[in-house]
Amino acid sequence: MESVVDVRGLRKIYTLGQEEIGALAGVDLRIDAGEFVAVMGPSGSGKSTFMQIVGMLDSPSGGSYHFEGRDVSRLTADERAAIRSSRLGFVFQSYNLLARTTALENVELPLLYATHPVREREQIARAQMQLLGIEHLAKHFSNQMSGGQQQRVAIARALVNGPALILADEPTGALDTKTSDEVMALFGELNRERGITILLVTHEADIAAYAKRIVRFRDGLIISDRINDQQRAA
C-alpha cells in the first residue's frame, strides 16, 4: 500500500512565556491510502496538535513528516498551501462555512485557489453536492441550514478537490446524536465506496467506532494503535 502520511519521531514544543509545553513527544504513525483512522485521546493529549501538523497548518519542532512521499519540512509556505488546496480536505467541528455566502460558493472555495476555470468550478462543485445528495441546498446561505446540512456542505467542500486525505476535527462535536450518526455513516460510506482516506480526531468512543483503525494518544505519545474489528456502519 502507498503511504499518505508517514511521521517519524514527531515532536512539538510550545513556548508559553518561560515555560515549555510538550504537546507531542515523539510520534510514529503511518497512514496508507484507503484507511479510516480515528485519533482518540483526552484534552491535552496532543491529538489536535498532531492533526494540525498533518494538515500543514503548523510545523513540528522535531522529527520528520512525509506526505505522499514528499518531505514536508523541505516545502515552502506556498507549496504547502498548494498541497492544502489540492490534496487535503478539512472538516471542522464548527463547519466554518463563509457567512452570507451560498452553499455552492462555499463548496467552490478550494477550487478558487487551485486554478480551475470559473465554469468548470461550478460544475465540479455541483457534481460533488449531488454525490452527497445535497444539491437542493446549493442556493442556501449558511444561516438557512441546519447543523447537519451545514456539515454536509463542509464535507462536500473538503471533497471537491479530490483530496488524498480528509482531516476531520471533531466533526460531530456540535451535532445531536442522530445527526452525528448520519454524518459518521457518510464518512464510512465515503471510505468504503469511494476509497477516500480519512483521519478523524474525536474524544468520543462511539464516534471513533466508525473508523477501521483507532489510535489513542496520551501526553503526546501513542499509547495504543489497533484495528477496529467492530466497525459501525450505520
Next chain:
Amino acid sequence: MIFDATLRPAFTALLRNKARSMLTMLGIVIGVAAVIVTVAIGTGARTSVQKSIASLGSNLIVVQPGSITQGGARSGFGGASTLTPADGLAIAQLPGVAAVSPVVSLRTQVVAGGNNWQTFVSGVAPTYSYIRSWPVASGRFFNQSDVQAIAKVAVLGQTVVTQLFPGQSSPIGASVLIKGTPFTVIGTLSPLGQSAMGQDQDDVILIPYSSAMERLTGLKTVNSLMVSSTQASQIDEVQSAITTLLARRHRIVPPEPNDFQVRNLQAIAQAAGSTAQVMEVLLASVAAVSLIVGGIGVMNIMLVSVTERTREIGLRMAVGAPGRSILQQFLTEAIALSSVGGVIGVVVGALGALLVSVLAHWPTQIPLPWVALAVGFAALVGIFFGYYPARKAAALNPIEALRFE
C-alpha cells in the same frame, strides 16, 4: 485566477457591507471632490486673468516717456514729453515688429445732441485696432488717409454710445463735440468689458492721433507708443532693439538715463498667472490633506474588517489560499474602496464646480491631468493605507484564526 481569487471576493465583501463601504468611501469622495473643486476654481480664475491680459493686445510692448526733474521734483514715467510719431515710424521699421501706434490720451467732456459725458479720448493710429485685437462693431475704423487729412472722425466705445446716444439705433453719421470741435462718428467698437484692474475699457472715444495732436492737445509729442511684436517669443529681442533705437534717436549718452521706458505685458501676465498658481497649489494641498484623512478612514475600516473576518481568513488558508492571495484580496478591497470613492469624488467635484459657476458666476475649468492625478492619488492612498491591514491578515496564524470567536 487572479481575478477570481482576489477581485471577486473583494467586491463581494464590499457589497455585503454596503452602508459601511459607502461611509468609508465618503472620506475619499469628499477629499477628491475638494481637490477637483479648488483646482477648477483656481484654473478658471487663472484662465480669466490671462484672457483679460491677452485682451489688452497680443505681444504688446508699451513705450512711455521717461521722468523729468523740475526744480528738484522728479516726475514719474511719462512726465517727460519726448516721444513723437516719428519715433513710432522708426520702430515700425525694426525686424519682429508687426505694428506700432502712437497714443495721445486726454480726459475731457464730450457733447452730442442734448447729452454730455466725461470720457477718455485717445488719439491712435489705424493699427491700434489690430494691436489691441479690438474690431469695430459697426461702421469702420479710420484709415491712413484720415490720419493724413487730420480728419475729424471718431470711433466710439460701447459705453460712450449708450451714454451719448441712449435709445438710438446707430450713432454713425452723428456729430460729437470734443473740446468744442465737432467730430463725425464713423464707427463703434465691439464691447471689451472690464480690464483686469476693473476699468471699463469701453468708456473711450478713438480718433486719429494727428487730429488729437493738432486739434486737441496742440503738442508735437505723444503719451505713449504701443508696439506689437510678430511673435510672443521675440518680445524680449524686440524690446531691447526698441531701447537701442530710441537711445540713438534721442542722443542719449551713457551714463545719462534714458528719457523713455519700454515695458511688455508678458511680465504682468506672468506675475498674475503665478499668483493664481500659488493659490491653486495651496488650496489643492489643503484638499489633499482631507484625502489623507479619508485614507486613514479606509485603514480603520480595513483593520476592523480583518478582525471581523479572522475565521474566514483562517478557513481560506486551510483550504489552500497562499498568504499572497489573502494579502491581494484585502489590498484589492482597500484599493477598490478608494478608487471607486475617487471616481465618485470626481463626479461630485465636477458637479460642485458647475454649481459654483452657476450660482457664484465664477469661471471654473476642470483640467484633465488633475482628474487623473486625484483618482490616482486616491488609489495610492488605498494601497498605502490598505497595505498594513492586508499584511496583518496575511500574517495570521491559520490555527488561531480558525479558533477565533
